[in-house]
Amino acid sequence: METSAQAFGTATPEQRAAARAAAEGHLRALVGRDDARLREDQWSAIEALAVDSRRALVVQRTGWGKSAVYFVATLLLRSRGAGPTVIVSPLLALMRNQIASAERAGIRAVTINSTNADQWEPIHAAINNGEVDVLLVSPERLNNPGFRDEVLPRLAATCGLLVVDEAHCISDWGHDFRPDYRRIRTLLDELPAGIPVLATTATANERVTGDVAEQLSGSRHLDASAPNSVLVLRGTLDRESLRLGVMKLRSVEQRLAWLADFVASQPGSGIIYCLTVAATQEVSSYLRERGLDVRPYSGQTEAEDRSRLEGALVAGELKGLVATSALGMGFDATLSYVVNLGAPSSPVAYYQQVGRAGRGTDDATVVLLPQPEDRDIWAYFASLAFPPEQVVRQTLEVLATQGTMSTAGLETYVDLSRNRLETMLKVLDVDGAVKRVKGGWEATGQPWSYDAERYARVTESRQREQAAMLGYLDSPVCRMRYLREQLDDAGAVDCGRCDNCGGLLLSTQVNEQFVQAAQERLSRPGVAVEPRKMWPTALANMGIELKGKISGQAEEGRAVARMTDLGHGQQVRELFRDTTPDGPVPLPLVQAMIQVIQDWRPQVDCIVVVESTRRGLLTADLANGLSRYLRIPVVGAFALVDPDVVPGAGATNSAQRVAAVRRRARLILDDGDLEGRRVLLVDDQVNTGWTLTLAAQQIREAGAEAVMPLVLAVQA
Missing domain, CATH: 3.40.50.300 (P-loop containing nucleotide triphosphate hydrolases)
Incomplete structure (x- = not known):
């Protein structure tokens, strides 16, 4: 051969x-x-x-x-x-x-x-x-x-x-x-x-x-x-078929109403890109209510469904897919439009996404609808950068002393999320410090140095890309020229087709009736809070004898909104910013919580509140307000008993979080026992879900018949 x-x-x-x-x-x-x-x-x-x-x-x-x-x-x-x-x-x-x-x-x-x-x-x-x-x-x-x-x-x-x-x-x-x-x-x-x-x-x-x-x-x-x-x-990076534009609108309701009008006006199929999985669900649901045949698509979409949705879009059987970047590189179809509801974190990433449009057609429209929360989402993804040196050294030491370990086993020793830990181990594997073997990972014993300069260089590059993306939103120069110059295309010239060149006119007019309808839809609060069903693997490594299926689970609970939601998500994001002082529940969220209660109608007869170090006034006000509204007593708290365990300790992975919560809090009752009672478990927000899980377990062990969690927000 x-x-x-x-x-x-x-x-x-x-x-x-x-x-x-x-x-x-x-x-x-x-x-x-x-x-x-x-x-x-x-x-x-x-x-x-x-x-x-x-x-x-x-x-x-x-x-x-x-x-x-x-x-x-x-x-x-x-x-x-x-x-x-x-x-x-x-x-x-x-x-x-x-x-x-x-x-x-x-x-x-x-x-x-x-x-x-x-x-x-x-x-x-x-x-x-x-x-x-x-x-x-x-x-x-x-x-x-x-x-x-x-x-x-x-x-x-x-x-x-x-x-x-x-x-x-x-x-x-x-x-x-x-x-x-x-x-x-x-x-x-x-x-x-x-x-x-x-x-x-x-x-x-x-x-x-x-x-x-x-x-x-x-x-x-x-x-x-x-x-x-x-x-x-x-070669040149010009895309002669694309007409680029930016549409800035004040509110999320206006953006959704404008988006529906725009998609309906386009002659063919296209993609609406969102920054989060939750947004793909919310936006696609709204657009379907407006009579548009669209479907959500993300990394959480089953493989078989992905293939079916891609085929339907290529065949023109759908008006569009509402997708995360999971529908990205190399996807080939004849699309007449791409809309980004929220800006990607770099002009390079944006150029790649808009490149899905204009293949096999002479004319395709591309519009970016920036949102105030875009920078928060960028910051979240930036927080997943390569871990600090002491965490990497700790991982190598654990592998050297414990031998071959699975990623789940390592979580009991290293305070990193599963995805971040896997990414770090892959880098160490390529660097020769660890090796992936059947059963997990093992240390090679080879010398390894932490390349702080390289990691800092990449971080600085990301920051420059974000600044350049913000520059794109406000730049008066040709949109395509701006993107091509960001990619060092020496032949970049004005395209004559974009909104800044005068080749694309985008009306800011939105039908107020549709804006009102979008507002009513977004104002509907209520998100299911699913209970944890299985304990993390290898808790025995931490001296915790919990494994397998969780007994004493909570029932399905409710939250007002996800942090990433388009409607009440904005309110809870603002409430839980580090710069927002602790205090009572804001009136709009009080009203939203009442609506959640009215829709949910939980059959409960008492309240247990999860105490909070950072939001003590907020959680107390929430519990007392619910007590008055439902006319049931607050009978106890999942109380802070070890102040040395800082808020959020271990939140990056399940095993570490279970250990931290077990040390930090314990059920303390003020009013008799819980035998046969149905408890409303109240907290400010859900991040990993393990605080509610461990609180519910102790409440059930105290004799409660059922535990119904109710919170203001969930992280994702």
């Missing part, structure tokens, strides 16, 4: 002409058009890969045809007996889309990802039998022990082409840093000589481009003038 196509520079002009003719034929099969022709840059990339066995970085706008480059190159290489192409793709939507495209050209494509584990063995067998042309792999697979140690070395030795899609993720400077992508650096160095490599992205400025090109050269650090150096093809 050939593992290289042609030594650089040795192909004759006749061979190159024949290769191009074959490439043009493959392109026509791929797109289903007899008049299709390769762009010169597309051919340059294909030639570098399939004729000269080089490494190439293609930075081109969304819709330019980057996937055509690697599919055509694959067909050329396979015709010469090369092994299958391995494509590292970051999102399942991208994989599904690319497999469909490959099949149109007769390319046998398969994928290995988290949703099809039952197919991995037959896929591996098909690869070994030479029955697969393209294997799409999620970056997370690169960190799976079995895949990393058994499958990946074999693929690296036999593949005909390696493709890294959305290659900006390789770079710490990229806007979408993913630790799993860092393993690609090692993979590049392990490839046999002569295996071509293609990296593609639509969202890289000059700094990211240079960083990715350097990493593509691997440990060999190829000289830019060498014949086998990395070929960088960077």
Whole structure:
């Protein structure tokens, strides 16, 4: 089997002409058009890969045809007996889309990802039998022990082409840093000589481009003038079909009413992007009430439903999807509009999202509706940065002393959330300090240094991106030019199509009847508070003998709103800001709480209040007000008994939080016992849910028949 196509520079002009003719034929099969022709840059990339066995970085706008480059190159290489192409793709939507495209050209494509584990063995067998042309792999697979140690070395030795899609993720400077992508650096160095490599992205400025090109050269650090150096093809990032605009409206009710009018006026289908999962649910529900056939889509959407929704949008069967960024990179459809309800945290991320529109159409409208809470959401995601050095050192010490541990087991020793702990461990794995093995993680004993400079550099980069995004909202210059300049597009000029250029007119007029209807919908308070059902794993490591199913659960409770909600969410976010002083429940939230009680009608006969250090006046006022309104007594408190346990201690993961709450609080009754009584358990807000869980358990152990939690807000 050939593992290289042609030594650089040795192909004759006749061979190159024949290769191009074959490439043009493959392109026509791929797109289903007899008049299709390769762009010169597309051919340059294909030639570098399939004729000269080089490494190439293609930075081109969304819709330019980057996937055509690697599919055509694959067909050329396979015709010469090369092994299958391995494509590292970051999102399942991208994989599904690319497999469909490959099949149109007769390319046998398969994928290995988290949703099809039952197919991995037959896929591996098909690869070994030479029955697969393209294997799409999620970056997370690169960190799976079995895949990393058994499958990946074999693929690296036999593949005909390696493709890294959305290659900006390789770079710490990229806007979408993913630790799993860092393993690609090692993979590049392990490839046999002569295996071509293609990296593609639509969202890289000059700094990211240079960083990715350097990493593509691997440990060999190829000289830019060498014949086998990395070929960088960077084109214009203009999107001639897009008309960009910003619409600033005072209230969330106006934004929703305007959004419904806008979506209804558009000729085709599109995407409404939101910053949170809760917003996708709320916005899609409102738009459906306005008669628009839209559906929510997020990382919490089941895999089967995602595929079905993507297909419905592509087919024009839906007016739109209300989505988080989970519907992002590589999704290919003919869409007439994209609306962002809330601004992404960087112009680069925004450019990528708006790039979903305008493919296959000459005219698409893109509108950004900024919201006051955008910066709060940015700050939350920024808080998930790489942990401080002492936490990392603690993790390494635990692994060194305890041996192999699962992530859940580590949570009992390390105060980090599950996702943040996993991300940190993946970085340490690539750095060589830990290794993922069957059963969890183990320390390697290799020396490791905390790269504070790199983490600070990335944080500073994020802050500059956020400032640039705020600048986009208020800039009087051409919208497309602004975005292109943020991506260091040297050819950026005024587009003549955006609202600042006069090519797009967006009316601020909103039907007051619809504004009122939106306000009435948003003013409906009430969110279910689901009880915890299972204890965290490995609590025995902390001397806590709790495991399995929780006995003495609370019933389903209620909250006025989520912190991320569009309606009362604004009020509770303001109430719980660190700068807001402690005090009684504000009147609008009193009225909302009364409405929740009237809708819910809990059958209770007494109240237990959860004491709070930071919001003592608030929780006391809430409990006493409910006591007067329901005419039932406050009979006790889940009281603070250990002031040394600070508020919020252990809140980043379940095991640590259970331990902290058990030390911090205990049920103390003022009025008799709770035998046979139905208790309303009152707190200010729910973060992890473990305070209510442990309070409910003690209340039930004291003889209560039922516990009904009632709070002002839930965090998510």
